[in-house]
Amino acid sequence: MLQNAPMQDTLAAQARPVMRLSGITKTFPGVKALSDVALELYPGQVTALVGENGAGKSTIVKVLTGIYQADAGRIEIDGVARRFATAQDATRAGITAIHQETVLFDELSVAENIFIGHAPRTRFGLIDWLKMRQRAAEILERIGANFDPQVPLKDLGIANKHLVAIARALSVDARVVIMDEPTASLSQTEIEELYELVERLKSEDRAVLFISHKFDEVFRIADRYAVFRDGQHVGAGLIPDIGEDDLVRMMVGRPVDQVFPKSRHEVGDILLRVRGYSHPTEFDDIDFDLRIGEIIGFYGLVGAGRSELMQAIFGITRPSAGSIEIDGQAISIRSPNDATRAGIVYVPEDRGKQGTVIGLPIFQNVTLPSLERTSHAGFLQLANEFSLARDYTERLDLRAASLDQDVGTLSGGNQQKVVIAKWLATKPRVIILDEPTKGIDIGSKAAVHAFMSQLAAQGLAVIMVSSEIPEILGMSDRVVVMREGLIAAQLSGKDVTPESLVRHAAGIGAAA
Amino acid sequence: MTASLKSRESLLIAVIVALLLIIASRFPAFIERGSLIGVFNDTSPLIILAIGQALVILTRCIDLSVAANLALTGMVCAMLNVAFPGLPVAVILLVALCLGAIMGAINGVLVWKLSIPPIVVTLGTMTIFRGVIFLISDGEWVNAHEMSATFTGFPRSELLGLPMLSWIAILVALLFFLIVARTPLGRAFYAVGGNPNAAVYTGLNVGRTQFLAFVISGTLAGLTGYLWVARYSVAYVDIAGGFELEVVAACVIGGISIAGGAGTVLGAILGALFLGIIKNALPVVGISPFWQLAISGSAIVVAVAFNARSQRSKGRIILKRAEATT
Numbered sequence: 001m002l003q004n005a006p007m008q009d010t011l012a013a014q015a016r017p018v019m020r021l022s023g024i025t026k027t028f029p030g031v032k033a034l035s036d037v038a039l040e041l042y043p044g045q046v047t048a049l050v051g052e053n054g055a056g057k058s059t060i061v062k063v064l065t066g067i068y069q070a071d072a073g074r075i076e077i078d079g080v081a082r083r084f085a086t087a088q089d090a091t092r093a094g095i096t097a098i099h100q101e102t103v104l105f106d107e108l109s110v111a112e113n114i115f116i117g118h119a120p121r122t123r124f125g126l127i128d129w130l131k132m133r134q135r136a137a138e139i140l141e142r143i144g145a146n147f148d149p150q151v152p153l154k155d156l157g158i159a160n161k162h163l164v165a166i167a168r169a170l171s172v173d174a175r176v177v178i179m180d181e182p183t184a185s186l187s188q189t190e191i192e193e194l195y196e197l198v199e200r201l202k203s204e205d206r207a208v209l210f211i212s213h214k215f216d217e218v219f220r221i222a223d224r225y226a227v228f229r230d231g232q233h234v235g236a237g238l239i240p241d242i243g244e245d246d247l248v249r250m251m252v253g254r255p256v257d258q259v260f261p262k263s264r265h266e267v268g269d270i271l272l273r274v275r276g277y278s279h280p281t282e283f284d285d286i287d288f289d290l291r292i293g294e295i296i297g298f299y300g301l302v303g304a305g306r307s308e309l310m311q312a313i314f315g316i317t318r319p320s321a322g323s324i325e326i327d328g329q330a331i332s333i334r335s336p337n338d339a340t341r342a343g344i345v346y347v348p349e350d351r352g353k354q355g356t357v358i359g360l361p362i363f364q365n366v367t368l369p370s371l372e373r374t375s376h377a378g379f380l381q382l383a384n385e386f387s388l389a390r391d392y393t394e395r396l397d398l399r400a401a402s403l404d405q406d407v408g409t410l411s412g413g414n415q416q417k418v419v420i421a422k423w424l425a426t427k428p429r430v431i432i433l434d435e436p437t438k439g440i441d442i443g444s445k446a447a448v449h450a451f452m453s454q455l456a457a458q459g460l461a462v463i464m465v466s467s468e469i470p471e472i473l474g475m476s477d478r479v480v481v482m483r484e485g486l487i488a489a490q491l492s493g494k495d496v497t498p499e500s501l502v503r504h505a506a507g508i509g510a511a512a
Numbered sequence: 513m514t515a516s517l518k519s520r521e522s523l524l525i526a527v528i529v530a531l532l533l534i535i536a537s538r539f540p541a542f543i544e545r546g547s548l549i550g551v552f553n554d555t556s557p558l559i560i561l562a563i564g565q566a567l568v569i570l571t572r573c574i575d576l577s578v579a580a581n582l583a584l585t586g587m588v589c590a591m592l593n594v595a596f597p598g599l600p601v602a603v604i605l606l607v608a609l610c611l612g613a614i615m616g617a618i619n620g621v622l623v624w625k626l627s628i629p630p631i632v633v634t635l636g637t638m639t640i641f642r643g644v645i646f647l648i649s650d651g652e653w654v655n656a657h658e659m660s661a662t663f664t665g666f667p668r669s670e671l672l673g674l675p676m677l678s679w680i681a682i683l684v685a686l687l688f689f690l691i692v693a694r695t696p697l698g699r700a701f702y703a704v705g706g707n708p709n710a711a712v713y714t715g716l717n718v719g720r721t722q723f724l725a726f727v728i729s730g731t732l733a734g735l736t737g738y739l740w741v742a743r744y745s746v747a748y749v750d751i752a753g754g755f756e757l758e759v760v761a762a763c764v765i766g767g768i769s770i771a772g773g774a775g776t777v778l779g780a781i782l783g784a785l786f787l788g789i790i791k792n793a794l795p796v797v798g799i800s801p802f803w804q805l806a807i808s809g810s811a812i813v814v815a816v817a818f819n820a821r822s823q824r825s826k827g828r829i830i831l832k833r834a835e836a837t838t
Contacts, residue, residue, distance in 0.1 A: 316712065337715040346713065354713045357706040359773045360699075368703055368714045371696040380694045422714075 024073035041207040048222035056231040066090035094175035111136035111149035159190035252498035260474025268292030277322035282308040283485040297476030305485040314346035343429035355419040358408035363389035392421035524782040555788025556681035562762040564729035566780035572772030573630035579755035580641035585737030590654040590747035612734015620726030624719035656745035705772030765815040
């Protein structure tokens with residue numbers, strides 16, 4: 001699989017991989033997350049793993065750390081095949097991961113966090129606190145962290161929490177250190193400190209797997225690269241042998257095998273006008289317009305602030321500055337109720353957490369925001385609710401035995417339809433769909449896409465937040481790309497290409 | 513609401529009927545009309561409180577202050593009666609309802625505006641309410657001979673052969689059947705407890721809904737306060753001590769999920785009746801009161817285990833035939 005790696009290079013010729021994965025396949029119900037994937041990690045070298053959202057990067061990390069077990073394939077350490085049945089097996093084999101959100105314990109001290117699970121013991125089998133503190137202090141000093149191992153973790157900032165996670169990796173003498181987007185939430189100086197740490201890990205001959213969306217850092221600290229796309233391994237090699245453009249092409253280059261039912265119709269006047277929308281920590285100075293009948297795609301990396309912006313527009317959070325107009329009328333949105341009344345609705349990304357109320361039947365989920373309309377003199381009218389729910393679920397082709405059944409018994413795609421039906425029943429003018437097809441099967445995806453086109457054709461304005469490039473390309477009239485809380489670009493027509501989207505989202509300089 | 517919960521209620525009814533039959537097989541007098549009315553009347557305060565508690569638990573909260581609220585309201589009513597013997601019962605009832613509502617509102621505001629966990633809030637107010645009783649009464653009792661005949665007579669007065677206390681419980685039950693099943697507020701209790709996040713996205717005010725549940729629970733506790741003191745013709749600091757746990761137990765046995773969002777008013781009533789029958793029957797059967805506690809306790813554990821079982825996920829519906837049968 002690693003045919004791209006030129007073996008004449010001295011680095012590669014000297015080193016033998018400490019860890020080698022081959023033929024790794026992992027299937028979830030309905031989704032093949034990894035298919036025949038290979039990966040090699042070398043001592044004293046940083047391998048950057050790049051790929052779009054959903055390429056299988058997080059899944060391979062979970063396989064490496066024993067959280068998931070691969071359905072097929074081979075994991076070798078120093079040429080010996082190993083199986084990780086649990087996360088502890090992987091730790092014992094010398095593999096540690098520093099996750100996107102560090103998995104540490106806020107209420108425990110730094111030393112306890114470093115040694116949890118393998119604390120030094122006294123003769124009597126009790127925890128040797130003195131030794132634990134001493135060793136924690138040693139490790140912290142080694143990585144240049146200047147805080148007391150006895151302070152509770154919650155008193156530290158994110159960057160220092162990362163240092164604790166790294167100290168933890170060193171305390172078990174990890175040979176392989178996996179960093180899953182470690183810089184996503186760090187400031188610039190903190191990132192520099194992290195780079196120094198990575199250099200130190202390299203000099204100690206540890207293998208580092210560095211997962212990142214940011215190309216500048218990949219080219220800065222990585223020695224090797226590996227590219228995943230749609231759960232498949234598409235290439236690997238040495239960083240000096242590849243340019244940014246090639247890497248982007250490998251990431252996004254895919255055959256277009258989906259047909260999107262995008263209807264072509266004229267868009268109308270400006271319906272929604274957002275100006276200068278800002279939030280103290282999440283996004284700043286957002287301007288965009290949305291026209292009647294238009295589908296506007298919001299693209300960006302995870303954490304670019306797209307969902308946060310939409311939540312503010314829907315009134316879940318309050319912006320610190322900025323204005324919203326509908327039909328040229330300034331409106332103030334302080335709660336989801338205000339937004340719904342103004343005709344703006346939001347279908348959240350996380351159906352389970354934010355969408356459906358499990359335990360309530362389907363029809364009651366649909367009518368929850370419309371009870372004012374279906375009730376009479378303050379009393380619920382079940383017959384009205386049923387007919388309203390039937391109207392909208394039928395339009396969405398919901399597959400359910402009865403509208404009286406618990407919404408929790410439906411499949412993910414059908415639950416998504418219930419959530420969309422719920423909002424359509426409020427007769428909105430602007431509908432915000434956050435990752436509308438994430439985690440649902442192909443058939444349901446097509447139904448959601450078809451419905452989206454139909455809505456736009458009927459004069460609704462649609463905002464679609466999506467991290468899937470084909471969906472953005474196939475469905476949007478216009479694309480807003482966000483990066484780190486700011487609008488990086490507004491693209492339309494021929495300017496919308498996979499390459500331009502990735503460039504703007506990842507912040508690769510001098511984009512065309 | 514759903515089929516599984518309906519079956520929970522029918523199961524409870526079956527258990528209650530079986531319990532009555534077993535007792536009747538040895539002590540037929542227990543299921544005579546007068547005796548059953550006595551049991552229902554005895555259980556009425558528990559039923560009224562359990563209905564309020566059920567709403568609070570539905571919204572993922574708990575109200576441990578109901579018994580203290582009851583005792584404080586009861587003491588205030590008794591002292592009012594002593595001070596103004598001529599005060600009509602209607603006024604006393606109004607005072608009881610309002611005072612209870614105010615105490616419930618205190619709980620609700622603390623939960624809503626300060627986001628303090630409900631168990632902490634109501635544990636605190638429980639102690640405070642009991643302390644206030646001591647302050648206003650100086651620890652003195654208000655005894656039967658100090659109360660007026662109309663004051664103590666109201667809950668015992670009979671209408672169509674049923675004491676007023678029982679009628680009030682029935683009235684409260686009917687009112688809340690209606691509110692829960694047929695008003696947007698009733699629906700909101702389920703939505704807020706079932707998925708607070710989704711409720712926020714739907715435009716429901718989670719804190720306000722929980723506040724209203726506390727106000728209802730408090731109001732019902734206040735109502736029960738007057739009825740309790742009048743029925744037993746005595747008011748002192750410790751009346752109904754520990755009763756809040758019996759109220760919570762009735763809800764749990766009745767299938768109200770402590771995790772919120774699941775259960776029915778009917779379930780809570782049946783849970784209360786179940787406890788009431790055991791409490792009344794065991795002395796008849798000749799079992800010591802200590803066994804009563806053990807039996808009530810076991811019933812709670814069994815009920816919780818049953819709740820946990822029924823809530824365990826049955827897995828996703830992937831098979832077509834499975835989808836058809838649900």
